[in-house]
Amino acid sequence: MRCCRPALLTPPLLLLTACSGWQSSLDPQGPQADLLAGLFWVFTAVLSAVWLLTMTALVVALLRRHPARTEPLELNTRPERGMARTVGAAAALTLVVVVALTVVSYGAQRALFSGGEAPLTLKVKGHQWWWEVTYEDPGPSRQFTTANEIHVPVGQPVHVKLESADVIHSFWVPNLAGKMDAIPGRENRLVIQASKEGVFRGQCTEFCGWQHAHMAITVVAHSLEDFERWRESQISAAEPPDDPVRKRGMQIFLSRPCVMCHQIRGTPAAGKVAPDLTHIGSRLHIAAGTLPNGRGNLAAWIVDPQGIKPGAHMPLIKLNAEEVEPLARYLEGLK
Amino acid sequence: MDHRVVRDLSDLPNYAFGPRMTMWWGTLAFCVLEGTGFALALGGYLYLAFLNRDWPLGPPPPLFWSGLFTLVSLASLVPNYLVEAAAREENLFKVRILLVIMSGIGVLLAGLRFMEFAVLPVRWDFNAYGSLLWTILGLHAVHLVTDVVDTVVVTVLMFTRHGFGRRFSDVEDNAFYWYFVVISWLPTYVVLYWVSQL
Amino acid sequence: MSETALRPHENKETLDTDVTDGELPARLAATWGTAGGLIGALSTVDHKLIGRRYIVTGFFFLVLGGLAAVAMRLQLARPENSLIGPDLYNQIFTMHGTTMMFLFGVPIGEAIAVYLVPLMVGTRNIAFPRLNAFSYYVYLFGGLMIWIAFALNVGADNGWFSYVPLAGPEFSPGKRADFWAQMVTFTEVAALAVAVEIVVTVLKLRAPGMTLDRIPLFVWAMFVNAFLIIFAMPAVMLASSLLILDRLLDTHFFNQAEGGDPLLWQHLFWFFGHPEVYIIFLPGTAFVSAIIATFARRPVFGYPAIVLSLIATGFLSFGLWVHHMFTTGLPQLGATFFTASSMMIAIPTGIQIFCWIATLWDGRPVYRTPLLFVLGFFFIFVAGGLSGIMLASVPIDTQVHDTYFVVAHFHYVLIGGAVFPLLGAIYYWFPKFTGRMMSERLGRWHFWLAIIGFNVAFFPMHLAGLRGMPRRVYTYPAEMGWDGLNLVSTLGATLFVASFLLFLFNVAASLRDGEIAGDNPWDASSLEWATASPPPPHNFDRIPFVTSREPLWAERQALPVVSGLAVDKREVVITTATRALPDLKESSPDPTIWPFVSAIAVGAVFIGSIFTPWAVAWGAPLAAFVIIAWFWPKSIEEDK
């Protein structure tokens, strides 16, 4: 994998690094990230060379045979002039290098932010400690909201509009693109694109309070057909449950404070301050990447959100022991 | 280490005026750093004015008290200049009279500023515009009041047995700071009272 | 200018020409000395005593900040570790960053300047010594206040740059952010006061003959640094005051709903914050220049180039602040300007590095501990500076901003650029401060442990950041694959901390039975070595007359000095700003308790205002009263 390419700067420590690259800027999986990784390696190569040269000069300066001199002020003009020339040349070289790097950097920046047309536009809104995602569409009925998981078609640029509901967050999926902040009162934009199918992880990178560490987002890149299939299923409302246990689970959900915060389209639950649960069962993770999805973890989360994610804005809802299982099953079935 | 004396400084004086004294430089340095604070605060004002299309977010402040304030502070430059000159001449009589005048002007200006706050059209907690008006005027008021207090103290000092020698240099420093109080007001006045009228 | 101002002394004071050479030191020491007892200690205005307290306090906060760092490293050693929860972790990293930047980084440089600059320019006390005492107490109280708040579970928890709206009234209820904001305002008052003292000391108190081109590079660096402080600190004081107003008086500076803007905070903070990092670094360059000259056994090569580089760094550092905001969505072209200016600063920094290397090249290096730490500085700082060049690229920064790559960068420059030179400086000036040498053998152990521990701790952070690890996370899932890197970091940090224990042991042991140093144990060239170790209260028996940039190397037989200063009252020579011609003999203030009392009064107002705005209304007149008492002349002598 890319991330194991040795850098000049890296001593043996590199051997210690295992490669698992689903949230790594060194394992680019899209054109934006490719460009960034390329630029990174150019800088690393040039600057490692600068470091080595400087250190070589230092070591040679220390190890060479030094002039015999008893008094510190007995200086000769010849070597002084030679040193002046060398220092001047090194300064000039520094100027050349930094100008070159500035130009290269600017070129990459132009390419990166040139922003063409994108068939798909998402609105991603940061909340204290989860992501609200809206797929925009000219037809209002085809617009839908989900949370903490984005699906994108491979090979297509996707526009992401970033907003915040509370404090500043930052949206970063390193395998696909650089990061961009979500700032209250502003709308920032970012383009992401995947060139291969896969699952990539992203994470909030602007400190946003207690659970900043647990504010991840998953990006799933599919073929166009799979993506369209997914989109259709997400647009539709939740299917009513058919088996009795799940039916009971739904009743529990609708009769508890859950509905004050969460929405499940197709039911009376229409809360807007917490993640949309219409298709929660189809997601890979819950609680913004905190736990893998599954009935067990759903149940655990409902029973003890504060234990799993201390400070999260989901309160503990008092449930009887036997209510947990049907509720978890109901949610699990919301595919 | 052995010494060899190469110069005798027995005859150097103990004090002087202006940039020959450390206090003058200290005062200058404080003016510079406080001036930086003013510049940044006004920069913040212009920044928010630029961001908000419908600036000012409220009625612009009335011009009467602030206009009077500006005129009086400009006029105060004359006695201030005179007190500075009198201090350099070490003319105790003139210094005393002029310091009393300057104290009076200072108290008057503080009063005008007080009236100004009373007529501001928005409260500080109404919106960012109100916050800026109050805070920047307040910042300037703090400087004003500080120098007025200082002037009064120096005035009292010059009426006591301490009124001689080096203290004339203190009088001069006090006058120097007053220039800063007046000069820092001018851009503040323009930004707060005239930019919003444009 | 009237003639009366120039009249010579007419009253009968005793001059040093009136007493014998043998008598002189004791007479001067009696005049300049500090009274015994607690009141005496709290009243002192001796820049060496204040400086020493400042240095010890700075190291005390370094230790506290270091303990916070150890706690973080222990928590991060394993994935999903449950040692420290999010609430405490957030307080700890905030206390770490805040302490290191505001309570250690800036004050320690100023502290050493307070001690050494007056000695190096050849005068008897710093300019405005009472202000100096005041600033020390304000700094001490500010620092203690925030750590006591932390101990009482009201520790700041929004990071060392406390972004709004997170730190605003809505998302940080309680008093935590208020303590943070007041501590910042508080300690920056102290920093600014010291900066003014340094500027005036360097401009007006230089020994006769110390023309601009004979000022030691150390003093130049501290001088430029003081200017940076004067222009940068008002920005953060303004920012923290606006934050307090938003929090306590319901103003709306940062509230976008009422016409404010969260980015206003970031602009104000970083307008200070970028110069801040050079404020921490420039004293490092001061130490490096002094140590290199002494241990390369020749003057630093390229004096004018280094002075110009320092000044250029100062100017440039005010044009970079936006590079901390590259991911906030600013206009692209504007951002590029800040890429260019950030990279340009490599040139003055590079020139200094090249000049130092040239000095070693043409010198005869003597490998004592201070020089080892300077070599460590080259190794680490240059790497950190170069990773800064990577961060300065807008596109690259979108990948690494707010990740551990940035954490790695700034520890390389902060520890490499400030802490390593500082440690070298302590080894170097310890004999001057205390009269005893530090152990060379322990010093070597300290150095090797520190440089190895440092790199093992911080190098892996580059990789962790590139591989996706954000900063300021209290934990991370096992499947991220960051555990190996983090474990190595923690082990390295342990070594690094061990090196500090060794250092503290060395200090303690050397204080007790280090070899006696003598005036000038390293055969160095600047004026602080012309007097006893530790220096007497009056610094110099006679004020030096400077004839060369390297006075002690140029005048090996006997130091040229001036005479004619008073012995029974405190008097300092004032010289002209550029040519350093002797001009006046100003009196220098006597000890007094009022600065200490004023600091308490001001501190009470600050702390009280966190709880009620009325504290300002009641406290301000009180503080004014105390300060007037301070300035009111106590004797007719003082008026002269």
Ligand code: HEO
């Ligand atoms: C001592 C402190 C210090 C110093 C000296 C520097 C020096 C530099 N810094 Fe750093 N920094 C410091 C402390 C910090 N920086 C930060 C963050 C930071 C960021 C924002 C990163 C982000 O948040 O995304 C950028 C872009 C830089 C850039 C630079 C540059 C270009 C330099 C240059 O000055 C380096 C110049 C030196 C060089 C280049 C090496 C020597 C030169 C040679 C050998 C000549 C040859 C060189 C070339 C040909 C290039 N810094 C932060 C984080 C704040 C936070 O977010 O908490 C801190 C604390």
Ligand code: HEM
């Ligand atoms: C024992 C040595 C040190 C260790 C092990 C250490 C470790 C760390 C770690 C792990 C972080 C990141 C915390 C996080 O993002 O969650 C951090 C942050 C920081 N460190 Fe250090 N550090 C050390 C010394 C220093 C020194 C000497 C300085 C300054 C002179 C410093 C300045 C900072 C700053 C400014 C931050 C940022 C705090 C913030 O995010 O608000 N550190 N340190």
Ligand SMILES: [Cu+2]
């Ligand atoms: Cu910076």
